Amino acid sequence: MRDRKITLGHGSGGRLSHEIYNKLVLKYFGNPALDELDDSAIVKGGKDIAFSTDGYVVKPIFFPGGNIGKLCVCGTVNDLSVCGARPLYLSCGMVVEEGFAFSDLEKIIAAMSVECKKAGVNVVAGDFKVVEKGAADGIFINTAGIGRLERRLKVKDIKAGDRVLYLGEVGAHGTAIIIARGNLKIKGAVKSDCRVLSPYLLPLLSVPGLRFMRDPTRGGLSGVLCELAGGSGNSITIKEDALPISKQVNAVCELTGLDPLYLANEGAAVIVVAEKDAAKVIRIVGAQHAAPKIREIGCVEPEKQGRVYMQTASGGRRILEMLSGEQLPRIC
Amino acid sequence: MKHITEYRDSTLVKSLVRKIDALNPPACNLMEVCGTHTMAIARAGLRDALPPQIKLISGPGCPVCVTAQRDIDYIVELARQPGVIIATFGDMVRVPGTLSSLERQRGDGARVAVVYSSDDVLSLAEDNPDDEVIFIAVGFETTAPGIAATILEARKRKLKNLSFFVTHKLVPPALAALGGMKDLKIDGLICPGHASIIIGVKVYRSLSAEKKLPCVVTGFEPLDMVEGIYLLVKQIVEGRGEVENQYSRLVREEGNPLAIKTMYKAFEVCDVEWRGLGIIPASGLRLKQSLSELDASRRFKVKPVKSKEPKGCRCGDVLCGKIPPSACKLFGKVCKPESPVGPCMVSSEGSCAAHYRYLVVSI
Amino acid sequence: MCLGIPVKIVKKSGLQAETEVDGVRRTANLIMLPEAKPGDYVLLHAGFAIEVLDKKEAAIRLKLLRQLAESTD
Numbered sequence: 001m002r003d004r005k006i007t008l009g010h011g012s013g014g015r016l017s018h019e020i021y022n023k024l025v026l027k028y029f030g031n032p033a034l035d036e037l038d039d040s041a042i043v044k045g046g047k048d049i050a051f052s053t054d055g056y057v058v059k060p061i062f063f064p065g066g067n068i069g070k071l072c073v074c075g076t077v078n079d080l081s082v083c084g085a086r087p088l089y090l091s092c093g094m095v096v097e098e099g100f101a102f103s104d105l106e107k108i109i110a111a112m113s114v115e116c117k118k119a120g121v122n123v124v125a126g127d128f129k130v131v132e133k134g135a136a137d138g139i140f141i142n143t144a145g146i147g148r149l150e151r152r153l154k155v156k157d158i159k160a161g162d163r164v165l166y167l168g169e170v171g172a173h174g175t176a177i178i179i180a181r182g183n184l185k186i187k188g189a190v191k192s193d194c195r196v197l198s199p200y201l202l203p204l205l206s207v208p209g210l211r212f213m214r215d216p217t218r219g220g221l222s223g224v225l226c227e228l229a230g231g232s233g234n235s236i237t238i239k240e241d242a243l244p245i246s247k248q249v250n251a252v253c254e255l256t257g258l259d260p261l262y263l264a265n266e267g268a269a270v271i272v273v274a275e276k277d278a279a280k281v282i283r284i285v286g287a288q289h290a291a292p293k294i295r296e297i298g299c300v301e302p303e304k305q306g307r308v309y310m311q312t313a314s315g316g317r318r319i320l321e322m323l324s325g326e327q328l329p330r331i332c
Numbered sequence: 333m334k335h336i337t338e339y340r341d342s343t344l345v346k347s348l349v350r351k352i353d354a355l356n357p358p359a360c361n362l363m364e365v366c367g368t369h370t371m372a373i374a375r376a377g378l379r380d381a382l383p384p385q386i387k388l389i390s391g392p393g394c395p396v397c398v399t400a401q402r403d404i405d406y407i408v409e410l411a412r413q414p415g416v417i418i419a420t421f422g423d424m425v426r427v428p429g430t431l432s433s434l435e436r437q438r439g440d441g442a443r444v445a446v447v448y449s450s451d452d453v454l455s456l457a458e459d460n461p462d463d464e465v466i467f468i469a470v471g472f473e474t475t476a477p478g479i480a481a482t483i484l485e486a487r488k489r490k491l492k493n494l495s496f497f498v499t500h501k502l503v504p505p506a507l508a509a510l511g512g513m514k515d516l517k518i519d520g521l522i523c524p525g526h527a528s529i530i531i532g533v534k535v536y537r538s539l540s541a542e543k544k545l546p547c548v549v550t551g552f553e554p555l556d557m558v559e560g561i562y563l564l565v566k567q568i569v570e571g572r573g574e575v576e577n578q579y580s581r582l583v584r585e586e587g588n589p590l591a592i593k594t595m596y597k598a599f600e601v602c603d604v605e606w607r608g609l610g611i612i613p614a615s616g617l618r619l620k621q622s623l624s625e626l627d628a629s630r631r632f633k634v635k636p637v638k639s640k641e642p643k644g645c646r647c648g649d650v651l652c653g654k655i656p657p658s659a660c661k662l663f664g665k666v667c668k669p670e671s672p673v674g675p676c677m678v679s680s681e682g683s684c685a686a687h688y689r690y691l692v693v694s695i
Numbered sequence: 696m697c698l699g700i701p702v703k704i705v706k707k708s709g710l711q712a713e714t715e716v717d718g719v720r721r722t723a724n725l726i727m728l729p730e731a732k733p734g735d736y737v738l739l740h741a742g743f744a745i746e747v748l749d750k751k752e753a754a755i756r757l758k759l760l761r762q763l764a765e766s767t768d
C-alpha cells in the first residue's frame with residue numbers, strides 16, 4: 001500500500017485536522033489535560049516554575065540513534081532538568097511540509113511519546129500546521145516545557161576547587177548527524193546519544209555540593225565550559241586524556257578536521273560539584289538504570305580569568321574558546 | 333588509530349622536549365611553513381611545552397591566507413551569479429573579500445556546497461544538470477594532483493555544467509622568495525610533511541645549501557613535531573645547515589612522481605599573486621590551454637568589486653614572518669576569531685588565529 | 696597546509712579503494728598510487744591516497760626515537 005501523504009488540508013483545522021488529533025496526537029499523548037483539546041491547558045504548577053522552549057529543524061529528520069521527535073522531547077526535558085527543575089508538561093508545535101509521509105509523522109510522534117514516558121512528562125498543548133511544498137523542509141518542531149523548580153542552581157556558586165564531571169559521550173550526536181547527511185561520504189556506525197537526562201540529573205538535586213549543570217548541545221563541550229568559566233569568573237582546566245570520546249568520533253574528526261569539542265551533544269551533561277561530593281554524584285548516577293558513563297574531566301581553578309584550559313594528551317596546554325560560526329570540514 | 337596514536341605518547345614527547353633543552357639551544361627562530369603545523373602545534377599546546385628561547389614563526393603555508401584579495405572577490409562574485417552552485421572545501425567559506433564572503437553570500441541566497449573531496453563535485457554536477465557547478469581549486473602540491481584528476485575525469489565524462497576556478501600555489505617558489513628577503517631572520521625551516529609527500533625532499537636542497545639553512549621535513553603528530561624541532565635545534569647548535577627528513581615513513585626523496593605527472597596533465601605553471609608576497613614568478617598553477625573550456629574565469633565574465641585589502645591588516649607581513657601577529661594594531665582588539673578582519677584570523681590554521689589562542693595565556 | 700591521516704585499505708576495485716580508520720570508512724581515489732593494495736596504510740588527503748606508509752621505516756624510526764628519549768646525556 002502506498003504511504004499516505006500529508007496534505008495542506010491536514011493543517012486546515014477541519015476534518016482532516018481531527019484525523020491528526022485523534023489518530024496521532026491523542027493516541028500517543030492522551031492525558032487528562034490534553035484530552036479536553038482546549039485552547040490552553042490548565043496545569044498544576046508549584047510556586048517556582050521553570051519554562052523553556054526550543055525549535056528543532058534537524059536534517060536529516062531520521063538519523064542513527066533517533067529522529068526529530070525524540071530530539072525535540074529530549075532537548076526541552078534536558079534544558080529543564082539541568083536547571084534543577086522537574087519537567088512536567090510540554091507543548092508541541094509542528095510545521096509540516098505538504099507531501100510529508102503520514103507514516104513518518106507517526107514514527108516521529110511515537111518516538112516523542114516514548115521519551116515523554118521516560119521523562120514522566122505529558123504533552124498538554126499543541127499546534128499542527130501544514131505549509132505548501134517548498135515552504136518548509138519536511139518538518140519543523142517547536143517544544144516548550146514547564147518544570148517545577150526543585151533547586152535553584154546558579155553559575156556564580158561555582159568555586160575554586162570544584163570538580164567538573166561529564167555525563168555521556170563527547171561528540172556522538174554531532175558526528176552521527178554529519179555521517180547521516182551523507183555529503184562527506186563517510187560511513188561509520190556512530191549513533192546519536194540523544195536521550196532524556198532527567199532520570200540521572202534529578203536525583204542529584206539533593207546533593208548539597210552540587211553547584212551547576214548544563215547540557216553541551218550546540219557549541220559543544222567547549223562552548224559550555226566557556227559559559228561556565230565566563231559566568232563564574234573562575235578559570236577551568238580539563239584534561240584531554242579524561243574526555244570520553246569514542247574511537248569512531250575521533251576518526252571522523254581526524255578525517256574531516258572537525259574538533260570534537262565543538263560538536264553538538266544531545267545526551268550529555270556537564271556537572272560541576274564540590275570536591276567532597278564528586279564521588280557521591282558519580283555513585284548516584286551510576287546507580288540509575290542504564291545510566292550513561294560519568295567521569296571527572298577537570299576542575300575549577302582559583303585563577304580569576306574566566307578562561308578554559310585543556311591539558312593536552314601530549315603534555316602541552318591549550319586554550320579553549322567558544323566556536324565562532326559553524327564548524328566546517330577542512331583540508332588544511 | 334594505528335600510525336597515529338603512537339605519535340601522541342606524552343611521556344615520549346616530554347622526554348624529547350627535555351632533550352631539546354639539554355642541547356642548550358641559543359635563541360632561535362624556526363619557521364613552520366605549513367599552516368597545518370601551526371594548527372597542530374596550537375592544538376597540542378606545544379608552544380607552552382618548548383624552551384622559551386625557541387620561537388616558532390608561522391609561514392605562508394595556509395592556502396586560505398595567501399589567496400590574494402582579488403581572487404576572493406572573484407569567487408564571491410561567481411557565487412552571486414544566478415544558477416550557480418559554488419563547491420568548495422570548508423576552509424574558504426568564511427574568508428572575507430573586500431565586501432563580502434561566501435558565507436555572507438549564502439545568507440543572501442547563494443548556493444554554496446562544502447565538499448570533502450574534489451571528486452565529490454562530479455556527482456554534484458551530474459545531480460544538478462540545470463545548474464552550473466563551479467569548484468574552487470585552492471591548495472598546494474598536496475591538493476592539486478587530486479583536483480587535476482577530477483578535472484580530467486570531468487572532461488572524460490563530458491560534464492557541461494562543471495567548471496573550475498583555479499588558484500593553486502606552489503611551495504618551493506614561495507620559500508625561495510622568502511629566502512631572498514633581507515629583513516627576514518629565520519634559523520631553521522620546519523618543512524611541510526604532506527606537501528613534501530608529493531614534491532619530495534630534494535626540492536629543499538638548493539635553498540638549504542645556498543643559505544646554509546637547516547631544513548627538516550616534519551610530520552604533524554606531536555611526537556613528529558618535537559622530533560623535527562629537535563633535529564633543527566641540533567643542526568643549529570652544531571653549526572650545520574642541511575636537509576633532513578623526519579617524516580620518512582611517508583616522504584620519499586623523489587616525492588610521488590605519478591602525482592606530479594597527474595598534476596601537470598591538467599595544469600601548467602604561471603606567475604601568481606600571493607597575499608603578502610606579491611607576484612612570484614612561476615609560483616602558481618593554471619588550467620592548461622587545452623582545458624580552457626573548464627575554466628570558470630573564462631566561462632563567467634564577472635566584474636568583481638575593486639579589491640582592497642582590509643585597512644590596518646598586516647597579514648602580509650605576518651605571513652612572511654616579518655612581524656608576529658601581536659605587532660598588528662588590530663590584533664586581539666578589533667580582529668578576533670569571532671570577528672576576523674584578515675584571512676590570517678579566519679582560517680583556524682592562520683597564524684593570527686593560532687597566536688590569539690596562544691597569546692591569551694601569556695597576557 | 697594539508698590535513699591527512701593514514702588509513703588502511705580494506706578493499707580495492709580498480710583505482711577505487713575502501714579505506715578504514717577505527718571503524719570509519721571512506722572511499723579513496725588511488726589514481727596516484729595504482730600499486731597500493733589491501734592491508735596497506737595510505738595517507739588520505741581530500742579523498743585521494745597520496746602515499747603508502749612504509750611500516751618498516753616507521754618501526755625503525757620509532758625505535759630510534761625511543762632509544763634517544765631513554766638515553767642519558
Ligand code: SF4
Nearest residue numbers: 646647660667674684
Ligand atoms: S590580527 Fe587580524 S588584522 Fe592583524 S594581521 Fe592578523 S588577520 Fe590581519
